[in-house]
Amino acid sequence: MTRKLNATAASLLGFLHEGPLTGWDLVATAQQRIGDFWSLTQSQVYRELTAMAGAGLIEAGEPGPRDRRPYALTDAGRAAFAEWLEGDVAEEQTRFPLLLVVMFGRHVPSGRLAEVIATHRHIHAQRLALYEKQLTEEPVGEPDPYARATLDFGIRYERAVLGWFDELPAAIQGRN
Structure with missing residues (x-):
């Protein structure tokens, strides 16, 4: 992998462990499951998906309804996620x-x-x-x-x- 995963990308890879999801699904899942303590914008999600697909961490499937494309985790993505989990956990940054x-x-x-x-x-x-x-x-x-x-x-x-x-x-x- 050429770049170190950030927490946003890692969270998306974590969700993709449960199966393929579209960008839209990932935004909704993130808002529901981690939105109260980790904010993700739609633009961040799509930017990370593009970067992770380019790095071979995920694969884009065929477009479905509304031209939504499901993304699936690759072996490289699983390895990158595992590496991220093994790394140092950053200190929290309170923004209140x-x-x-x-x-x-x-x-x-x-x-x-x-x-x-x-x-x-x-x-x-x-x-x-x-x-x-x-x-x-x-x-x-x-x-x-x-x-x-x-x-x-x-x-x-x-x-x-x-x-x-x-x-x-x-x-x-x-x-x-």
Whole structure:
């Protein structure tokens, strides 16, 4: 392989282990299964598919409905994915736009800041409720420990963020 896999490409190869998928299917799968903690845009997916096909990591199948082409993992793709899994795991990079607004909160009218805080608190409360619902809807039988660990992280993260919201100083929350 001529280039080192990035996490986005690796995630696509991971999904392709389950069978051939179109770019459209990969975008939808990524949004559903990892979208809450790893963002992928449609343009990133198609750019990575083109690069991975050029590197021989995947093969494009015959176009289907709406000219959508399924991609299948090659042996080289399996090897590249395994190599990526064996490599160092990069540190996470927190990008939380709300923290930028809070950081510069002295420049934001207090009513507006309180509104932004309330909106984001609501988003995180909804996300926690969704995760907790997913926990109760796990399939019968042995749960997937990998998906369960990821879901557990999401639940703990959302609880921590909600705790942070609840502990914000009254001035930030708009309760002078």
